[in-house]
Amino acid sequence: xxxxxxxxxxxxxxxxxxxxxxxxxxxxxxxxxxxxxxxxxxxxxxxxxxxxxxxxxxxxxxxxxxxxxxxxxxxxxxxxxxxxxxxxxxxxxxxxxxxxxxxxxxxxxxxxxxxxxxxxxxxxxxxxxxxx
Numbered sequence: 001x002x003x004x005x006x007x008x009x010x011x012x013x014x015x016x017x018x019x020x021x022x023x024x025x026x027x028x029x030x031x032x033x034x035x036x037x038x039x040x041x042x043x044x045x046x047x048x049x050x051x052x053x054x055x056x057x058x059x060x061x062x063x064x065x066x067x068x069x070x071x072x073x074x075x076x077x078x079x080x081x082x083x084x085x086x087x088x089x090x091x092x093x094x095x096x097x098x099x100x101x102x103x104x105x106x107x108x109x110x111x112x113x114x115x116x117x118x119x120x121x122x123x124x125x126x127x128x129x130x131x132x
Contacts, residue, residue, distance in 0.1 A: 002043035003034070009041045013050045014092045023049065067121040071096050075114040080105065089118055096120070 004012065009029075010020045020041065024031035030045035073091030085105040089096045096118040110116060 003040040004043060004046060006039050006041065009046050013046065013053070065119065067119040069120040070117055071120070072115070072117040075110055075112055075116050078105065078110060078112055089116055091118065
């Protein structure tokens, strides 16, 4: 089973160390001391908590979408070059970059500081893990 130190767990789900400690104290995360006496939480309980905290995807839109990967954040950069534009979003700890036409940029009225949601539907998703 994978375990994480408090600081690692906090960084993974985008909360403070104190929040993770509080969740552990409240029984929302399975925590124990490791052989070195450091507090750790189980990866499985952290995964369950992340799912509980995740947005449900329910919105008021009458449109149904096949894309399930939605990242809402703030526009941090807009670069226009002729017919194309690049838009950067900061969505919590994740940076998402989109290429679009300049016409779409204008239609969406995107500017730095705007709130926006990136919908991602990828044919290839590569997952990395650390070697053990």
